[in-house]
Amino acid sequence: MTKTQIKGFLFDLHGVIADSWQYHLQSWQAVARELQIPWTADLTRRLPGMSRRQSLVTILDSVGQPDRLDAQQFQQMTDHENELYRQFVAQMTPANRLPGITAFLTEVTQQGYPVALASASTNAPAEIAHLGLTAIFDKIVPAASLPASKPAPDVYLAAAKLIHQAPAQCVAFEDTTTGVQAAMAAGCLTIGINAQPLTPVTAMLASTEELSLPTVQRILAPQAELVAKP
Template identity: 45%
Template sequence: MAKFNQYAGVLFDLHGVIADSSQYHLQAWQQLADELGISWTQSLTEQVLGMNRQDAVTTILQAGQQLNRYTAAERVALADHKNQMYLKLISQLSPADVLPGIINFLNELKAQHYGIVLASASVNAPLEIKKMQLTDYFPLIVDPATLTHNKPDPEIYVRAAGLLNLSPTNCIGIEDSKTGLTAVNGAGALSVGVGAATEIATADVKFADTAELTLAGIQQQIEQQD
């Protein structure tokens, strides 16, 4: 079984772990659907969160039975248009959007000399980190544009560990979704899930809320499993 003292790096997802900016993504996707005359449904909400831009455009067009109306190039343009709407929405992001307990946890990691990396699938992650005034904590950010595969593939977490010159087995990965946790587990890192029990069932260590995240809390759950 894993020992707590083997961990030297902590790898963070962004949306749902550091900030809840998924609301802005949903608003932008809904605006796009409205422009296309496609009615928004709960099913679309559940599907597009966590998807990359192009897959989400395809899903929305399929829902409105409009996929055949657009060429591949036009679908790329729709994804870019959505991103411009999203960037307008997140211009209001501020330190107030950082989820409870995260600053304290980041300060604890820095004080204990843990390596910290952001492993987000969002190409806008550096901008969001800057707007929340967290840049000092995240000098290391994986560039998703350089990846061959998106989550749930483990590539992003393998790359994040590599930025610290560590093996993923010496890192802790923090996620809030099934997709993200599949990526962490696939990389061989210790998976910490934050959020609804159904979403984080596959995590090695589980917290209902970001406010509960502490090194002591992680250590306690690991040692209870021994």
């Protein structure tokens, strides 16, 4: 069997580049308190990777009130969460990068591999700027333009297109079940980064500290091989 040649790398943002999903959770917890909806461990588990709209739907569904808000109220609440989150984003610095990710991004780009950011967040460009990674991530999928958010494959199909590669020749890095479902549905070789198993997935790593090109090559073999870039 011929191995797939790896020609590009696609990255989720929250939980892969930076631990910024905690800020979304804090924002959503504040929204839930305002709506007098109890926060649960199940919401903490389920929301990571969801779009803003789907997050609020999930919170309302958790108490059996899917129709509690009319369209205007719903939009006001998602806008409110976004404003809360942007206050956190404004405080981010390169220190918020996850362990090992800086060295891995340097290694990948020095070897000439194209990279793109495949995030469902409309705040992704601002977050990347605060993290000091704009020079590396000059290709960011415009999340607001996507027909559907994760677990639909749209964001990864768009990210692969940005770097002019077939999804099957791209490695995607994700830390949530919703994320790996999206990347796998797009046809990417998908590495889950989480201490707990994620499915479906091509391979797993426990944390970003383990990332390196030799490690990627090892855990994806025999499905794929890195190819030298010009």
